[in-house]
Amino acid sequence: MAGSTRRVVGSRRALCGLMLLVFLFALAFAGPLLSPWSWDETDFAAFRQGPTSQHWCGTTQSGRDVFALTLRGTQKSLLIGLCVAIVSTGLAAVVGTVAGFAGGWPDRALMWGVDLLLVLPSFLVLAVLAPRLGGSWPVLVPLLAAFLWMVTARVVRAMTISLREREYVLAARFLGVGAPRTIVRHILPQLASLLVVDASLNVSVAIIAESGLSYLGFGVRPPDVSLGTVIADGRSTATTYPWPFGFAAGLLVLIVLAVNLLGDGLRDVLDPESGRGRW
Secondary structure (H helix, E strand, C coil): CHHHHHHHHHCHHHHHHHHHHHHHHHHHHHHHHHCCCCCCCECCCCCCCCCCCCCCCCECCCCEEHHHHHHHHHHHHHHHHHHHHHHHHHHHHHHHHHHHHHCHHHHHHHHHHHHHHHHCCHHHHHHHHHHHCCCCHHHHHHHHHCCCCHHHHHHHHHHHHHHCCCHHHHHHHHCCCCHHHHHHHHHHHHHHHHHHHHHHHHHHHHHHHHHHHHHCCCCCCCCCCCHHHHHHHHHHHCCCCCHHHHHHHHHHHHHHHHHHHHHHHHHHHHCCCCCCCCC
């Protein structure tokens, strides 16, 4: 563990991504405490106002503070991204290891379900189901996670099939160790690097997917906001009043950049076959 931590610190991409992500989390959750305005407050004396000492990033067309409103949307997008990544990666780990370790009809049944989900038009399904289920962010988490785990599950299954033939796994099975304990103690540790990298990259995928749904009106519903809804509200005046659109779009780009840098750096550090521990 200490060696992995030192390698992460030594990887410039992982370190830059981690520092940028920590900064964005601090800005999203501590920034509203410094703002003189709440995200749901309306200043009736300032409609579409530019950045001032009272409104650091200007106001929207309805008089809401852009800084506080955008950080509220950033909080929701980050929470959705993290929860979706954890759920989807955990589901991929469970399905992939069970299918690869058990083989036979459980393997065929699980992979049939994976193939079925892969051929479904995920964005259209999400666009249809999300409004009918209320559009709140706890509802979006399982919906988004349901379409992000299939490819990883196939990779985990293939690696598990290879690992179950290793000597230490065969020895554990011959000694009567149960399948769940064998998977937890001997299979999952070998898949840790893959799962960590997959979870980190799924954060950005989930945030982009949620922002796209919210931009089209199928994601987070008013009165709550996300980065997608803030960008959608500011798109019509992006050329004449760019601050609502620009601030939210900039934060979205920085989040995706930070997560991709972190995931790419973790892949170099944790994958023993990459041979690219330094940039």
